[in-house]
Amino acid sequence: MPKTCALCRQRGECCDGLQPVCTQCAGFADPAVGCDYSSRAAGSTKAKASNLLQKGAACLPCRRKKKKCDAKRPHCTTCKTANRQGHCIYEEDAQRNLIHSLIVRTRELEGKLMSSDRDPSPPTQYPTPLPLIECTRHQYLAAVPVWSPPVIEPLVPRLDSLCSQDSLERLREYRLTFIRFCPNVGIKLSPQVLHAIITGDPFDPDLPHILLHAARLVGHLVWQDNRRTTCISTVEAYELETTLTLLNHGDIPPLLTLQIHNCLIIYYFVRGLLTQGMAHVRMAAELVHSHGLRFCPPTIDLWDPLQEPRAEDEELVCALSHLLYICISATMVLGWPSDLGPEYEEEFRTVTLLYPTLARSFLSILRARNILLLQRTRQLSDQLHMLPSSPWDAIPGHPQQPDEAAWLAEYWSLLEEVQLNLAAINPALLRSSMQPEERELTHALKICIIVALTAEAALHHLAPRSHAESRQQCMSSVLKLTGIGKTLTAADYHGLDYMLGVCWMMAANVMFEESEDPVDELCAMNWATARSVLFACVPVLVGALPHMAGALQGILERANFTMASV
Numbered sequence: 001m002p003k004t005c006a007l008c009r010q011r012g013e014c015c016d017g018l019q020p021v022c023t024q025c026a027g028f029a030d031p032a033v034g035c036d037y038s039s040r041a042a043g044s045t046k047a048k049a050s051n052l053l054q055k056g057a058a059c060l061p062c063r064r065k066k067k068k069c070d071a072k073r074p075h076c077t078t079c080k081t082a083n084r085q086g087h088c089i090y091e092e093d094a095q096r097n098l099i100h101s102l103i104v105r106t107r108e109l110e111g112k113l114m115s116s117d118r119d120p121s122p123p124t125q126y127p128t129p130l131p132l133i134e135c136t137r138h139q140y141l142a143a144v145p146v147w148s149p150p151v152i153e154p155l156v157p158r159l160d161s162l163c164s165q166d167s168l169e170r171l172r173e174y175r176l177t178f179i180r181f182c183p184n185v186g187i188k189l190s191p192q193v194l195h196a197i198i199t200g201d202p203f204d205p206d207l208p209h210i211l212l213h214a215a216r217l218v219g220h221l222v223w224q225d226n227r228r229t230t231c232i233s234t235v236e237a238y239e240l241e242t243t244l245t246l247l248n249h250g251d252i253p254p255l256l257t258l259q260i261h262n263c264l265i266i267y268y269f270v271r272g273l274l275t276q277g278m279a280h281v282r283m284a285a286e287l288v289h290s291h292g293l294r295f296c297p298p299t300i301d302l303w304d305p306l307q308e309p310r311a312e313d314e315e316l317v318c319a320l321s322h323l324l325y326i327c328i329s330a331t332m333v334l335g336w337p338s339d340l341g342p343e344y345e346e347e348f349r350t351v352t353l354l355y356p357t358l359a360r361s362f363l364s365i366l367r368a369r370n371i372l373l374l375q376r377t378r379q380l381s382d383q384l385h386m387l388p389s390s391p392w393d394a395i396p397g398h399p400q401q402p403d404e405a406a407w408l409a410e411y412w413s414l415l416e417e418v419q420l421n422l423a424a425i426n427p428a429l430l431r432s433s434m435q436p437e438e439r440e441l442t443h444a445l446k447i448c449i450i451v452a453l454t455a456e457a458a459l460h461h462l463a464p465r466s467h468a469e470s471r472q473q474c475m476s477s478v479l480k481l482t483g484i485g486k487t488l489t490a491a492d493y494h495g496l497d498y499m500l501g502v503c504w505m506m507a508a509n510v511m512f513e514e515s516e517d518p519v520d521e522l523c524a525m526n527w528a529t530a531r532s533v534l535f536a537c538v539p540v541l542v543g544a545l546p547h548m549a550g551a552l553q554g555i556l557e558r559a560n561f562t563m564a565s566v
Helices: 006-011 039-048 060-067 076-080 091-118 138-142 168-185 193-201 207-227 234-249 254-270 273-293 313-333 343-353 358-362 363-386 402-433 436-461 468-486 501-515 521-544 547-566
Strands: none
Touching: 060 076, 168 193, 168 207, 168 254, 168 363, 168 436, 193 207, 207 234, 207 254, 207 436, 234 254, 254 273, 254 313, 273 313, 313 343, 313 358, 313 363, 313 501, 343 358, 343 363, 343 436, 358 363, 363 402, 363 436, 363 501, 402 436, 436 501, 468 501, 468 521, 501 521, 501 547, 521 547
16 A cells, blocks of 8 residues: 655645655655655654544633634633633533523422422312303393593682793793694695794784784693693783773784684684674684685696695685584584584585695594594485485395486595595594693594594495495494593693594484394494493583583483383
């Protein structure tokens, strides 16, 4: 067998043993020197190979970090250099610690087992759960937990404000509160007027004096309501008297006059003075009719979708939308006829086309659209009862009556508008609810969604009783409505919109009729859940809306009669 030279042995190659130079080393070795075939070279290679560590001999930190380790005990050189002697452990040490911990744990469990054998205790008795199939509708209705609404804190008088005047910082706080509350009264401020209200300079040419006083009045009202106080501040009486004086004797532009009327309407409604508030509603409507204020500007001859609307036109649309909302609310809550007339309700439908961005974002337009949809839903329900036959019972292939065909066309058009309106309000509500400083806007958007969901539930309720999909959608709308109602805090019930009481009564009527003949047992359980929330909120609503106490109490009376008959 030929010998292997030292270079081939180091490289691990097969050597042919030719002398003086093998074939593998012929390319780079010196022929005069030749390859080394001596036993000394073989011994040095074996000695070098013997210095290599065996697999798994390195410490755990060096193996984890893939560093060179000499496996010295108790600590290797690498860990000692890095000053990590405490982390330098070997596999046999870790195995030894693991075995020791297992032995200790085994002995502990054996001791507990022996102690339990010496002192036996009776086994724990667990109640047998009621199978779902045996849970009847009446058993579930009795077991539904009752949701408790928030407790409204009573008004706390602030005697310290009786003898002290409001400071300049407090007046500035009133103005800032008014700026956040502006969308609730239909006022859209330009950047110049917004800056002037913040500074509060009465000599600023961009800030009318009457708007400054109205801002302090409404800001003071909201500030008191947020803090649940009835402090008798001189600023409120002074600002109210000054605003009324300037309104009656000042030369004010029609748009600004309409905005001031909107502020005074909200002020009187929150104070519970409905007579004075409705008087300003009538004056605002007369102003609108006398000056020809319309949603569609008369200067527009040809509408250009690429042209930006004027700031004055946007401010007018916002103010008119708020007044329209107030008029329709008075009609639905108090039964009073609308002072604006149906022509403004028809013209309001062009706002979405003429001002698409403003219609999706400004609160007064969103509220006016919601209440118009709810009013049209109630009118559609009344028309259904006046038809000679149900439009859903039409025979395929036979022509329908004109009244029935018109009713169905209005039904599907209205349902589509309600769905699109809900899709526009939901993102706005989520965005505002994540910002604590926009509490007033979040509360108003919640009322908007409750109104839209009420219209949606009422529309699905008009569908034929045999259509299971419509009945399921109706129940889903009521559950969403009650879910949002549960998120109303005690602060949200202060100065509550009267439309919430109307929505609660409409939702209760739908619930009563739908729950009489539910689709299945699961629907009956869901209706019971919605009923518990609706009924629990009635006493709180009666306290917040005293003018609707009789109608709201009728919900509880009907509920008690229904439960007694069941």
